[in-house]
Amino acid sequence: MKEYEDTGSLCDSSRRQMVNILAAHMTETEGRIPQRLTKEKYALGVITLFPYLKDPFSKKGYEHFYDGQSGTGFIAWRLKTIQRKTKLRPLSSSSPKADGGPTVARNISQDQLQDEACEEAISLMTHTNDRETIFQKMQETFQYRQRLIHNPATSAKVLSVFPRLLDTKGLVLQDFSLLVGSETSARLLERWPSFKPKLIKEGAALVQTPLLQGLLLSAREEQVEPSADDLQGWDSDMSTLLLLLHILSPQAAGRKRSHKISASQAIDNLVVFHKSCQSLDEHLNEDERRQPYLLASGTSKRAINNFYIAMDKKLIPCQGNTSLAAFDELFKVHFVFSLSYDESLCSFFTFLQTTVYNIDVGTTKESPKVKELRAKLMNNV
Template sequence: MEKTFSHRRLDIVEERPMIGDFKDRWPALFQESGVNEEFLRITTKPLQTKFLAQLDHFSEKLFQIFESQGGVKGQKIKRILAIKDERDDIEIRRECVLKSLIIYLNEDPDSLFKEYLMVENALLRKPGGEDVLEEYKSENTLTHSTRRHLVNILTSHMTEMHGRIVPRQQKEKYALGIITLFPSLKDPFSPKGYLNQDFLLLFGGETASKMLEKWDTAFKYKVIKEAKQLTQSKELCRLLNAAEKPTENDDTSKSGRKRSKISASDAVEKMVHFHKSCCSIDEHLRGRKGQQPYILAAGRTQNKIDNFYIVVDKQLIPCQATSSLGAFDELFKSHYVFNLSYEESLVQLYTFVQTTVYNIDVTTTDESPRIRELRAKLLN
């Protein structure tokens, strides 16, 4: 690198290549050691040691200036400095200096600090956070309970840093930080990483788990009871019989009957489609119209489903769930993760699930009298 220094400087100053092209020609400059060495050649000063030494030298005076800051900026800086006081760590101290300086100068610290550092620092300062990091380091994955604990820690951190109502943009940064720090958790089909994880960050662990925790015990048999009061049809009877079988989980199908403007069979077709595993999924996707998400249940027969998928705009997202209830849980969540509207003919069903099961935006959602009546019957 020393011998080719003059060629690189000529390339940068005169040719001004695109970053991608420059990286292909000089890949070593895109490593930390390469940047430090190049800076030393240009300025004759060591970049990292000089910078850190000066940062540490001015830290105390900067903290005094920051602590005297009032107003909105002062509140933001105060929250950052609180992190410094909780942990005697030089790296965290330096980060707090830089973040506070950026806010003091009326700029955005998120433009400088990577999301994974934000997530890592949050874990390091919270009880149990280091255990999360250690488990991933040794296993290269996280158990379900540890993943839930991870999200609870970060939800608490978001509230501390950004107040009770956290902007969606901030939640997305935390989600990005998680899949950057824990890459094996990344779902390549999800826009921000991990469908259930994204929903957890949007609404918290308690809300995200309500469908799976409460459906069988609090809703299923009451919904079946109400469905039996409807005008009976061959299709409705078939769905009720399937719902009452302990080995079947066709909850998604029977729920579709609540939309009165379409038949039960049409509601089922809008929400879930069976695909015989011996046939081409690509051919099925090409033949489907519309962009609203639905469940694709793949198996040898309808009574033997091997895999569930969520289909969004002809893209397959493998479900973590192995039951139709779990698949429906992920189907509902996909509307929020991908910011999609409900299927027009199933608006009443999804609205019922949103407000009654998940308790999301209950007071601000436009509900029909039928939904309010059904909720009163189920919960009273």
């Protein structure tokens, strides 16, 4: 209680301790499988006693502690741990399928070319260098392109059919705006100044490592000693994004937790620095990543000349010349090409999708950590 009164929040260890106490009390009074209503009452009690822990985007506000519909949340996780330790076979449960995220097919109301007119537009784009014409024809063929993308038999050839995506900056941004609207498209860049200091504050509360300390210094734009092979050289915005990745560290996949990687390892799935004097083709030939990532090419991490989105051993040039604008395009590529998030970055991207861009709120599956962080930030803690 004193920690909450002093800070308006609970650190991870205090939250875990509270959940452990609640779970122990439930199992003591109702046995190893407490009733759903009991778990919901306890979760409601938490946000009633600690109102700043309430998630403003959730229907009831306490789903990150217990979500009766999906059977997830901090309380549910603790109870499942207790059940496993009893050596009894747990009851199986099925979670409702999430219907939100980058792979959802969406419709637009724009006038679109059909059949022969569409084929003519595609041919024209291939043979013209007029930027205005390319953007117009890409807009008019958007629906056809989306059909290719959402068809497993044709999705791999989209960049071959529309090669201007590989040499014309800004086309990804246009497609994303057609998908979700220009207002939604602008939200990260508009809201970043208010989110950034809160993320730095959360990053400072983590258990500090040399990497985290360097990221915090860079995020705060404080003096950092030059280093040849670490991440301390990134600019303030990129360092803050990497802090967010540590705050929402990768979750293990499956019960055996054999695929869990650290946040520092997951960084390579998000952004890679490439010295401008080295060959981009060699980098792509050696690259084995399956999901898109940001490739920053320059003389140093603070002197980036060009940003690219690397995908399927190809490079899509970013229109943005800052790390934040380039990252904005990386996020949007997932929606434009209907690509799922990298497993190690799922919580990271989902938080930005629902909390910052406000896309598919309520229909996207979110981890309790995502909901907890949102509750902290949105309640001005």
